[in-house]
Amino acid sequence: MDYSQVDIANRQTYNKTSSHALFVVTGGHGLIDSSDNSHTRLEKGMIMFVPAGRTIVIEGSSELQYYRLELMVAEVKEDTASRLSITGETVQQELPLFMSDPDRLPLIELNYSPMSSCLKSLEQICRGQTAYDWLDQWEIQLRFQDWFRVLLRQNDPEIESPDERARLQSSIRYIRDHYDQPITVDDLAAEVRLTRSSYTRQFKGITGKLPLDYVNAVRLEHSKLLLQLTDDRLHDIAQNVGFNNEYYFGRRFKQYTGVSPGLYRRHHRQEVRVFAPYLEDFVLALGIKPILQTSHSSWGRQQYLGLEDVPEFDVTQLDVGFNEMNVPEFIMLNNGYQRWNLERFEQVAPTFYMEHQGEDWRSILKSIADVLGKGNRVQDVIGAYEDKAVEAKGQLARHARAQTVAFLRISASEIILYGDQYGYVAPVLYQDLGLTPHFRVQQWASQSRRISIGLEQLCQLEADHLFITFDNMDSAYPGEERKLLERDEWRRLPAVKSGHVYEVDFMTWMNYGVISHGKKIDDILRFIG
Structure with missing residues (x-):
């Protein structure tokens, strides 16, 4: 074992050896470059395991100090007891099984707590290497074995x-x-009593966040309450929750919530005129009527929402704008906004971008409720849906036991089969209601939201129940999307012959909103419940 120091202008190279090595950093910081072109930061308190056969270069970006321990790979024979010898600069010991395959071992960061105890033991071992009395040598051997045992455990x-x-x-x-x-x-x-890197890694393992991100999240959650409940200035709120700079607070707040602190407070004080294309379902579920509703030249509008008195906004007209009667105060966009060129309205009103995937509709609802000042309604909305789903699941368990289900979206150009985990329908059909997907659904589309299938595959889809909807976007003439129903391959399907094919509304089923999911349940119960 030796104790080394690398100054800022120095590089220390350790060439390939038959020994594993442990580097225990006691001061400064630097980098360790390995022969596989990897780079690892070194800092006080770190312990790095370097397997045999690696050439490494240690560079100190400031005064770097460390202990180096060499662990010889010993071959154990029947008549040879495990032994430890300390000679010159090396500590040698037979390695445990998990270190016995050096060719495949990476550089590994290890922990030792408390570090003060670690360094005290190493200091004593280092001093004892010059001992000549066999009892003193034996005591040093025992010290090393005890230190090494604690490290491994x-x-x-x-x-x-x-x-x-x-x-x-x-x-x-x-x-x-x-x-x-x-x-x-x-x-x-x-x-x-952990190094910064070990603390950060373990902290993220528990919370899912880096430590500073977690600190800021706690501060920002408290700031939201102050914005809702007080008239304090933004500067005072920033100071009260731990931010020294109002502008930094504002930037972090918008990154965290999607809106500025001032806009967040305003939404919690008054109703807001919101434009939320293809998010109207969530907005309406929270008790806010949008000032416009999305429509599509082929698909029409979301009639299931019952917004007959709300003007339509056709997203397929890429140059359409707002008239003076329906200019929004706030815009909400999901991840399909680029398809419709909706980012062009950023200059019209503050714009909130929804980053959650559609399947995570609960998080979408919570985020929308938060920025619109309707957080108190979220649990009631989610709870009502979940109660409905539980009741329907029990009813379906009695009527559709061991029967299989599939969902198809049919257009003039293709047949689309939806998977059993993702997409508009799978979370409701197979997760919330516990229906059984046909095995072809699992085989073909288990990891996909949807796949296109041909007539040959369709013939193998022998589900007991088929839910279908028609997409007329590719139709050259009215009704072309229904031509599949005239084919023999369709008529031979077991669900068709038994009368267990159910046509459902396109916009209701091609939506992730909580209202649409509730209406899916209504449809399913109406057909097979």
Whole structure:
């Protein structure tokens, strides 16, 4: 074992050896470049395992200090006991099984807690290498074995560390209680006796966020309450939740919520004139009537929403604008906005972009409710849907036990089969209601929202029940999309022959909204419940 220091102008090269190595960083920071062209940052408190056969270069970007321990790969023979020898600069010991295949081992960061105990042991081992008395040598051997055992146990994924997890949970509680005070990752990591990188990794494993992102999220959630409940200036709110700069607070708030703090407060104080193409379902479910409703030259409007008195906005007319009677104060766009060139309206009104996937409709509803000041309605809306789904699932279990289902979208140019996990219908049919997809649905489209199938595949779709809807977008004349129904391949399907084919409304079923999902349930119960 040796103790090294690398200055900013120096590089230390360790060529390929038959030994594994451990580098324990005690000060400064730098980089370790491996022979596989990987680069790893080194900082105080880190322990890096370098497998045998690797050439590495260590560079110190500031004064870097570390211990280096060499772990010799020993061959164990029947008449040879495991032994540890310390000679010159190396510590040698037979390696455990998980280190016995160096060719496939990467550089691995290890943890040792508390680090003060780690460094104390290494200092004693380092000093003891010059001992000549065999009893002193034996004591150093025991010290190393004890240090190495602790290192292995703390980094064994099979061994849980409830104490470490408890300390991280304590750190999370500290953030929640002291969000309004200055907080740094270095301080948080030091408090739980972890390196910054280890703390960050483990923190993200528990919360799903990086530490500073989590701190900012806690601060921003509190700022939302202050914006709703007080008339405090933005500068004061920023200070009260831990942001030193009002402009930085405003930027982070908009990144987090999608709207500025001022607009967020305004939405919570008064009704807003909102334009939300293909998000009207969510807006209406929260009790807000949009000032316009989306229509399409081929598909028409979403009639199931009952917005007969709301003017239409045809998204297929890419140059259409607003007239003076229906200029919105706020615009909400889903991820299909580019298809309709809707980003051109950013200059008309503040615009909120919805990033959630359609299947995650609950998160969409919560985000929309948050920016429109309707957060108090979310749980009622979701709860009503879930109660309805549970009741329908029980009813369907009695009437459609062991029967299979599939859903088709039929146009003049293709037959589209929807999968069993994603898309407009799968979460309702197969997850919320527990219906059984035909095995061809699982085989062909399990990981897809939808796939196009030919007549040969259609003939293999022998589901007990078929739900179908017609898309007339590609039709050259009225009704062309229905020509499939005249083919023998269609007529031979078991569901067709048994009368178990159910046509449903296109716009109702081609939508992710909570209202449309509720109406899907109504349709399913009407047909097979």
